[in-house]
Amino acid sequence: MxxxxxxxxxxxxxxxxxxxxxxxxxxxxxxxxxxxxxxxxxxxxxxxxxxxxxxxxxxxxxxxxxxxxxxxxxxxxxxxxxxxxxxxxxxxxxxxxxxxxxxxxxxxxxxxxxxxxxxxxxxxxxxxxxxxxADASASTDDAQETDASSENDAEPGEPLELGPQKMDLIEFMVTDLQDYSAQLTDTIRQVTNDATRSEAAEQLGEIADNMVKTADFFELDDLTAVTQLMFEVAPKLNDLSSELVAEIEVRLRAAKWIIDKQAEALGKLRVLSWPLETFLQRLSQLADGEPLDADFATKHGGEVEQLLILDGIVDEPAAAEVLDDIAGKIEPAESETPAPPQANEPAAPAAPQAAPKAAKEPGPKTAAQVEQTIRVEVGRLESLLNLVGQLVLNKNRVVALSRTVGEAGIEQELSESFAEAAGDLDRLTSELQVGVMRTRMQPLAKLFDRYPRVIRDIARHTDKKINLEIVGKDTEVDKSVLELLADPLVHILRNSADHGIELPTTRADNGKTEEGTISLSAEHQGSHVRVAITDDGKGLSRQVIGGKAIEKGLVTPEALANLADEEVFRFIFEAGFSTAAQVSDLSGRGVGMDVVRTNISKLNGAINIMSTEGQGTTIEILIPLTVAIMPAMMIESDSDQYAIPLQSIVEIIRPEDASISSIQGQQVVRLRDSVLPLIDLRDRLGQPPLPPEQRFAVVVKVGAQQIGLVVDGLIGQQEIVIKPLEDGYTEGGPFSGATIREDGRVCLILDVIQLIKTPCGTPQPHGDRAAA
The missing domain is CATH 1.20.120.160 (HPT domain)
Known part of the structure; x- marks a missing residue:
């Protein structure tokens, strides 16, 4: 190819x-x-x-x-x-x-x-x-066709003769012609304006090309000839003199009249024909840069009806009809402040008027109005985002150097200039970053619009009645977030429809409407997007889920008794976990909800489950707007630096002796009215221990679970660019990627979810020295 x-x-x-x-x-x-x-x-x-x-x-x-x-x-x-x-x-x-x-x-x-x-x-x-x-209505159809034929015989032109397939499409063809003609209105006006001619010529070529394909498909020779010549004329307009362009502009308006008349006739299943030879020959001559007779423009005076008479397309008696057709559809360009042209100088083309006169109804958008977007390859956006990421890293480096210069005791004026330049770079980089991020933002409608079909098919398959309500599908997220969110939402919706919503008879017995409702909603919450899937089905059973978790060895009966409902419900995200009595085509194999957890973890997101048995379930997903560049808190452990995504951090405290205690060997800290587990980062990374009270505890939250991550020190907030690591540092470990520090060294990004899941005392590969 x-x-x-x-x-x-x-x-x-x-x-x-x-x-x-x-x-x-x-x-x-x-x-x-x-x-x-x-x-x-x-x-x-x-x-x-x-x-x-x-x-x-x-x-x-x-x-x-x-x-x-x-x-x-x-x-x-x-x-x-x-x-x-x-x-x-x-x-x-x-x-x-x-x-x-x-x-x-x-x-x-x-x-x-x-x-x-x-x-x-x-x-x-x-x-x-x-x-x-067909037989029953044949006589009625024949009578209607006879009446229509008699009525159409009174219309101008010849009966339209097309095959049955093309005849079925004629109404669409007429609509297309009308749309293209409406787009021509502004385009033709802009042709005579030096400032807009180039763009107008390009638009004219695109519109004419579309009309050529349409006219050729329906075998309309006259229309094909006119639109084909318009297509050939368009690219030549930029090389012609103003006098020739002005003469061509009148002929383009005449061509628009021909298109409109043909569309009108086609709507009545008639086709018109005109003697177009002279019109086409003169338009072609003008496009080739050859002027017509010196007094020709004076004869028609810029009026389409006079030009059509001069070119032999219509005769004198038809001129009034032409004038009526043209009135209100398209006007020649007129100057807002008309003035006579200078000697030996053509009249300057004027700005177009605001709108056509006496428009019967709002038409479709013009080409200039429609062309507000362009297609861009995803690879180009990825490259641009990578460049912005590198710029952010270098901006961090410059900001750090400006602080070093300020602390070096050099001349104050030079130090202030350096700091001001670094500040400007910081601001401009942030604005550029936001702009590039927005180019990657896509509405959740790209996902949400697929799901009515999913629910419809499940309802048909299970003999259920299900209504899907969608709210907030215009909410925008980064493209990478959108891609990773697709599978989790499908799995959750399938579970809600298959496991959650009951059969109509069961719902009726329980005093519910026969039709179940699933609500899919999205909204912005700060730097996150909240997506919630709510159903009014049978809800989750703590007893059933807990019993299955004990059976699979995920929890002991004693530990289960101390778990909150949401913690019990979270067992459904374990691989291979299913409470279905039998496997169906839709679910029951225990291989769906673990995908949900995995993909949401990749997004540094969180999942919350709220359910009331007999009333329904809500699964809430919180995800960051973007996963490529994000703010982070830089912390220190055993002289190595690490980054914690800022959206995971609730607050930072310094544990005191009086507030630290131990429960079943797990250190905890009392924080106001709650007790939080303490996880020592040194312990997780296999580093030498230090007493917690001499250090800081970063309170992080994953879903409804909060813990205190004990670190040696805090360095400060910094924007980080996430770089994935395809090696043992991230595979099952406490790191989700790496970034570049202000001093140019590699820094690993902590995966808070993995830190919470990993058992205490399990050493992990560590250190930016190792990574470097």
Whole structure:
């Protein structure tokens, strides 16, 4: 595949992936939508599938074309109301979306798309070609077609003759032409303005290219000729004189009139034709830099209707009609402060007017308004983020050096200048960091919009009635956070639907509504995002979970009695832990919730569980907005420095003799109304011990659990750039990565979750000296 093919394929993959996600969401919405809204949703589904099929046809992807065609036929009957929206039909259409998604994923992996299951194609063809009820309505349809034919014969133009498949799509084609024409309005105005000509020419080329493909597909020769010439003219505009551009601008407005008239006729299943030879020849001549007769511009005076008469497209009697059509649709550029042109100098193009006159209704956004975003490869953002990370590290180094200069006793003015420059660098780097981080932020809607389909399929599979409520899907997180959050949310939602929500009869017996509700919500909480999954199902049973934990040897009966409910519930995150009486296709193998814990741990996040038996369960996930650059507290242990993520720290205290005691061999500290376990970092790292009372205790929190981490000293807060370590330092150990200190040396980042889990007295690899 050559470079151009590879580029086209990548565009297809990007666009099709977005379309198939939208199709999936629309199909789920369609199933429960009121009948009055089903038509619009069906049209949206049909358009998405048709776009994928058309692009696949351009690339010659036969398996995609064949299957999409079958699914498109079924959708076509659905949107016409010839097939009712039923669970069985929606099952087939959702399976179809999965098949197309799979074919797209195969293409993305460099494989050829596999043909779809013939049984599924046959089922779709049965829907798409079902003639049931056709005979009963044949006479009515014939009468309606006769009436429509008689009415259309009175319209200008010839009857539109297309194959049945293309005729089904004509309404979409008309909408496309109208959208493109609306985009032309501002673009044509901007062509004569030197300041906006380059951008307008580019937009004109894009719009014309789209119209060429549409007109060619429907075999509309006149429309193809006009739009093709517009496409060829666009790149030449920047090299032409103002006089030639002004003459071309009038012809572009005339071309827009032709497009509008053709779209109007196509909506009535008619096609118009004009004698366009002179018009096209003169436009081509102007684009090649050859002026027309010297007095030609004077003859038409910049008026489209006069130009159409001069070029032989319309005759004099039709001029008034042309004038009416043009009024309110597009105006020639006019100066806000008109002034006569200087001798031998063309009139200066003026700023466009605010809006067209007498617009009947708001049209679609213009090309200038729509093009507010651009696609950027993820790799470029990753590179940019890495560079910002290096800049942050160097900023830390400069700030440290400025402090050293200030303490060195050099001239005060020089010291202050150094400190001021370091401060400016710190501020600007922070602003740049925030800006780059925002480019990586994505709304949780990218995940949340997938889950109605998940819940719908589970409900169908288990014969349950489940309603999924989604709140806060516009909440944004870093792309890396989004990726690691995908699997945990699916597992939790499946558990809520399969284990939590009861069968309708059971719910009714318990005085609940037959339909269970699962709520998925997200919101910002400081530097974190809180995601909560709440269901109104049967809740968690302390007795059942505790009994299973004892059976698996995770806890003793004596220890279990002293655990709080949430600590008991947390056993469900252990690998292989399941309370299901039998294994199903959805769950029961004990291989889901441990994935939740693992992925949330990678995000330096926390999970909380609240549940009331018989009423429901809430699982709360707290995750940082980003995991690449974060503030940390630098601490010291046995002359080595370590970093603790700041979001894990609650407070810092200095233990005193009177507040330290021991419970079953575990040192604890009394802090106000609570007792916290003390974990000695030296003990964890196999370093020589020191008495706790001579040191600091950093109170850290993981979920609902708080402990005091005893360290030798505090160095200060610093922004760190996380660098993963693919070696024994992080594998099962108390470190989540490494960073670079202000003095340029390597510093390991403590994994608070692992520190709490690791048994006391278990030495771990340690020290920035070892890492270095």
């Amino acid at each position: 050559n470079d151009m093919d590879a580029s086209l394929l990548q565009d297809f993959l990007t666009e099709s992936s977005e379309l198939i996600e939208q199709l999936d969401q629309d199909l789920v919405t369609l199933e429960s939508a009121p009948e009055s809204e089903q038509g619009d949703i069906c049209n949206s589904c049909f358009r998405a599938l048709h776009t994928i099929k058309g692009a696949a046809g351009f690339l010659g992807l036969e398996p995609v074309i064949e299957f999409a065609h079958a699914a498109e036929d079924a959708l076509n009957r659905l949107r016409r109301g010839e097939v009712a929206v039923s669970a069985q039909v929606m099952d087939l259409l959702l399976q179809s979306a999965d098949v197309v998604r799979g074919q797209i994923e195969q293409l993305a992996a460099g494989e050829s798309p596999s043909p779809a299951d013939p049984a599924l194609i046959a089922a779709l063809n049965a829907i798409g070609s079902d003639d049931a009820g």
